[in-house]
Amino acid sequence: MKRTLLLLPVILSGCAGVQSALDAQGQSAILLRNLIFVIVIVCSIVWLAVMAMLFWALLRRDRPKPEDSRTDKPMQTAVIAAVAATVVIITGLTVASFYTTRGLGPVPDVDVTIRVRAQQWWWQFTYEDREPVHAFQTANEIHIPVGKNVRVLLESIDVIHSFWVPSLAGKQDLIPGRENVLTLRAEKPGFYRGQCAEFCGLQHSHMAFVVIAEDEQNYRQWEATQRATPSEPREAEALAGKAVFMARQCSACHTIRGTQATGISGPDLTHVGSRMTIGAGLMENSRGSLAAWIADPQTLKPGNSMPLVPLSAQELRQISAYMESLK
Structure with missing residues (x-):
């Protein structure tokens, strides 16, 4: 009951169970969402332009073709313009993707470091500390402080998995024998659902986790509780x-x-x-x-x-x- 009351403000924040790249609540997720919008808008404009040209061509299909060879010049101009527009669009999207990817890299200033070890089919989370005695483990549930950078160290002990919290960051693979790094940052309290995004076996679809973003005080209280040993049962x-x-x-x-x-x-x-x-x-x-x-x-x-x-x-x-x- 005490825990439920503690998390009630987080639940009421309207983010419980969210798993959508369009509901971006972290810096990395916002960059990815903006890139998605840019690509969708550009592709929509291109599609509308193609449909307009197709409709115009259908309207003119019954008209007699002039024998004057000079009519080929407007057609050549149109083809050149289309090729040039294609080059500009592809270059623009490539540049936008490049700068978005640069913004997703690890940041030097971090407040919490979590080592994530993916296994078939659950998640092991180790909260690291400069003093090993203060480190602790949990499973399938991450707590992070709001407005802080969290470095996530990713590794796998069996097959390739993929760590994905779409509302906070992009996907990052967990590959046996290799350590990958991801940065999480939540801008407001909430529950953010995560999922393994790489097929990893029979129970791949049942390999989920939740990220709980809390204010600094609640996070520190949770952290202190996790570091403590449980009390002896009373009942x-x-x-x-x-x-x-x-x-x-x-x-x-x-x-x-x-x-x-x-x-x-x-x-x-x-x-x-x-x-x-x-x-x-x-x-x-x-x-x-x-x-x-x-x-x-x-x-x-x-x-x-x-x-x-x-x-x-x-x-x-x-x-x-x-x-x-x-x-």
Whole structure:
């Protein structure tokens, strides 16, 4: 409830779930949107001109052709003008694209650095810090401060993915063995949906994430919470769920800071209860969704790397209660 109230102003800002290159709310996205408008306007003018010439030619098709060879000169002039206009238009669009691309490059002044590691089929986000002890991880959800430059370091450990938040920046590929860099900047608070934009396997369409842009105060509060270890569960059911989690193979795949769970093959679950979605945007985060995912992840998202862990009904309730408490 506290988190919902904290994010209510962001939700009411009207940007929740937006995924459109035309709804540009970041500097890079604005440059790309303006380039799109320029190309569409120029191409529309060309199309109208072609249609006008075609209509004019159709009106004159029944007129007798004069035998005077001097009538070829206007035709030659028209062809030369058309070729010249084509060269000018293509050159202009090329120059516009060149300067737009230059504006999308990395910027020297950054406030936050996030390392993004794409995996089939989820996103690992590591907030880096000069002191490694202050670094932390989350999954499928990025928080950034409004009006600040965020450097995003992109890498993949399996196949080629593509990081795309159309309202904030252009696409950038994540290629195994290579690090690419992208800059994010949100000009106003909001929820901005992101998506893998490169076909990467069976669950490519279910590899989404969300960028939450918050004011500086809310961002710093979230950052401090993420760096802290979760408190011990107070409810008996959640406490029993912790014991079940540590006793099963869950702790070998996932990390929960402050506990014996130090696995790295799955998402960091230290504060999983505070995230908006689970399964990389597959379902809204709730205790019921958590229980359904834990009970049978392969039915919900076939082909993902999470195995089916045999649990009794009581153990399932206990683990889902524990996951929900991790905020």
